[in-house]
Amino acid sequence: MRIQVLHLPDETVDGEEIARFALVLDEYAPDPDGATRDDTDVAQTFRNFAHMVGAKDGLVVDRRVEVVENTATQKTVHDIVLMLDDLITKRLDQHVAARPTFHFQQGGETTSDRVRLLTERTR
Structure with missing residues (x-):
């Protein structure tokens, strides 16, 4: 599993530029020994964490995702x-x-x- 930062286009709120980003948790695999937590619980916990650190959102995927820097302003x-x-x-x-x-x-x-x-x- 990896956590990556996906930079989103900046937003203007009340005349102030705000840098937006999302967190991506890729290559997520449930616990093979019985999955102590279900996938929706993991996804919601990760989204809550992402919001706590100021991200616009958090995304959990089971595949590898390559985030390319500065692709869209x-x-x-x-x-x-x-x-x-x-x-x-x-x-x-x-x-x-x-x-x-x-x-x-x-x-x-x-x-x-x-x-x-x-x-x-x-x-």
């Missing part, structure tokens, strides 16, 4: 969202510009007639 997440928004907008604009324009005549056409016509034109 609030500014980094914000920058990534803006970049993705710009890329998605450009891609949608390219898609709309490349799409052929179809004109339908007003009249007795129903929606199913229009769908059939579009299907035939795309074949």
Whole structure:
């Protein structure tokens, strides 16, 4: 078992920056000799400990978890969202510009007639 610190994006509370983190207890295995405590009790005890030391939360997992330092700050997440928004907008604009324009005549056409016509034109 290992205890690791997972750094979370900083939060601003009342104008003050607060560094957030969570504790991760990985490679947890119950006691093979009869498990003196059940898994939910261990998880709750670890969460309580995490909160006592100022962590946002505590996570208990049975597998190995590799925590990579400084992977996400609030500014980094914000920058990534803006970049993705710009890329998605450009891609949608390219898609709309490349799409052929179809004109339908007003009249007795129903929606199913229009769908059939579009299907035939795309074949």
